[in-house]
Every structure is written in structure tokens, then in C-alpha cells.
Amino acid sequence: MASSIKYFIGNWKMFGIPSSYKILVNINRYFYRDKKNNKKYKIIMAPPLTLLQDYSKKFKSSKIYISAQNCYHKDNFGSHTGQVSPFMIKKLGVKYVIIGHSENRESGETNEIIKEKVKIALKNNLIVIFCIGENKSEKRKKKTFGVLKRQILKVIKNKLSLRNIIIAYEPIWSIGTGMVPSKNELQKNTAMLKKFIKRKFRSNYNPRILYGGSVDKNSVKEFKSINEIDGFLIGGASKSSKNFIDIIKNFYK
Ligand code: PGA
Numbered sequence: 001m002a003s004s005i006k007y008f009i010g011n012w013k014m015f016g017i018p019s020s021y022k023i024l025v026n027i028n029r030y031f032y033r034d035k036k037n038n039k040k041y042k043i044i045m046a047p048p049l050t051l052l053q054d055y056s057k058k059f060k061s062s063k064i065y066i067s068a069q070n071c072y073h074k075d076n077f078g079s080h081t082g083q084v085s086p087f088m089i090k091k092l093g094v095k096y097v098i099i100g101h102s103e104n105r106e107s108g109e110t111n112e113i114i115k116e117k118v119k120i121a122l123k124n125n126l127i128v129i130f131c132i133g134e135n136k137s138e139k140r141k142k143k144t145f146g147v148l149k150r151q152i153l154k155v156i157k158n159k160l161s162l163r164n165i166i167i168a169y170e171p172i173w174s175i176g177t178g179m180v181p182s183k184n185e186l187q188k189n190t191a192m193l194k195k196f197i198k199r200k201f202r203s204n205y206n207p208r209i210l211y212g213g214s215v216d217k218n219s220v221k222e223f224k225s226i227n228e229i230d231g232f233l234i235g236g237a238s239k240s241s242k243n244f245i246d247i248i249k250n251f252y253k
Pocket of ligand 1: 174177
């Protein structure tokens with residue numbers, strides 16, 4: 001059984017200036033108006049680092065939660081030019097951080113670094129949105145499940161941390177491409193992941209697993225009947241309030 005709360009998480013990537021907060025104002029307004037369903041889901045938005053402080057203040061008492069898109073793998077302060085630690089992020093009032101996104105893995109982030117990031121983020125009481133996913137050639141060679149298992153085992157170290165980690169399954173080949181897995185495939189992978197995690201960590205806790213990769217108002221219709229999915233990590237479609245709201249609308253239609 002999936003946890004009852006669904007997550008709609010937006011990842012703005014390299015997008016947004018101070019005035020872009022209007023997008024979030026619209027989404028927040030929709031949330032309040034959506035009395036029929038708004039107890040069933042949570043909205044989290046990840047703007048770039050430059051907007052974290054401003055937005056976490058602006059939306060402090062709203063229903064939009066703010067997430068960072070990444071963090072450094074060392075804590076507190078240090079001689080790391082251009083880097084920001086989980087401690088510094090937490091001090092802004094931010095509650096979530098995305099770690100292990102494939103775009104960061106591609107620019108050199110290893111499982112080892114990701115493990116450190118997750119460890120320190122959890123230590124600073126951030127909730128981690130931990131991204132995993134196979135690439136096209138791994139999928140073609142039917143290695144998907146082995147890849148996902150390895151990514152999890154290299155990073156998640158104990159069952160207690162599972163409560164503060166939300167896993168985002170994002171097949172790399174589906175990010176920003178308009179290609180999505182078939183409903184069967186996605187359901188099979190999510191169910192297998194849940195079963196594997198529970199067994200491996202000897203946990204009764206039902207891990208939260210989101211899907212990410214070309215989620216929009218159309219693809220969400222296809223996925224909404226997959227009970228194992230606890231929500232979505234949304235890139236491109238999170239940059240417009242209309243597109244983001246349409247995803248929620250279609251999910252509950
Ligand atoms: P996309 O991005 O929705 O634009 O495919 C998803 C992501 O990278 O998290």
C-alpha cells in the first residue's frame with residue numbers, strides 16, 4: 001500500500017529570478033481552493049539556490065514547502081569556494097533537499113559523494129529527496145533493477161533514515177525527453193523497489209517512492225492508477241503554474 005499523502009515536487013533546475021515567485025503564489029492559491037483534495041497531497045518546490053532564502057521566507061506560512069536542489073557533501077563551514085552545506089541550507093528555514101539528481105551525477109557526483117551528502121543532510125534534519133535511475137543502455141541491457149539496487153545500497157545505510165528519505169525514481173532516458181515508461185513497467189519497478197527496500201532494511205515502514213521524468217498533465221493520467229507511486233518529481237512542467245496545477249487536477253480527476 002502506498003502512503004496516503006501524495007507529493008507533487010517541482011524542480012526548477014537553472015530557472016527563476018526573484019519575480020518568479022508569482023508562479024508559486026498561483027499554485028498556493030490553487031491549493032487553498034482545492035478543498036476537495038488538498039488534504040491528500042503536499043506541494044514542494046525546489047527553486048535555485050539564489051532564491052532559497054527569499055522564497056522560504058515568503059512561503060513560510062503557506063502550503064508550499066521549499067526544497068534545495070542540491071548541497072555540498074561537507075558540513076557547516078569550510079574552504080569550499082562556491083559550495084553550500086546542508087547546515088547553511090537548514091538555517092534558511094528550508095526543509096527538503098534533492099540529492100543525487102542524474103544531471104549532477106553526470107557532472108561527476110559519485111555514489112560515495114551522494115552517500116556523504118545524504119548523511120550530512122539527514123544530520124541537519126533535512127528531508128532528502130534522493131534520486132535514482134537507470135540510463136538508456138542499462139535499460140536496454142535489462143540492468144535496470146540491478147542499477148537501482150546498487151544506487152540505494154551505496155547510499156541508504158539504515159532503516160531509521162528511510163523515514164526522512166523520499167526516493168525519486170527517475171529513469172535518465174525519460175528526463176526532459178517526453179518519453180515515459182509504460183504503466184506496467186513503472187508499476188513493476190516501483191513495487192519491486194518497495195519490496196526490496198523493506199526486505200533489505202528489515203523495515204515495516206513503507207518507503208515513499210516518487211516517479212520523475214517528463215511528467216505533465218497527460219502522462220500523469222497514465223500513472224495515477226499506480227498505487228505504489230507516492231507522487232511525482234516534476235521538472236519542465238513545474239516552471240508554469242498552469243502546467244503544474246493541471247498535473248494535480250488531472251491526477252485527481
Ligand atoms: P522533467 O525533469 O520533468 O523535465 O523530465 C524531471 C527531473 O529532472 O526531475
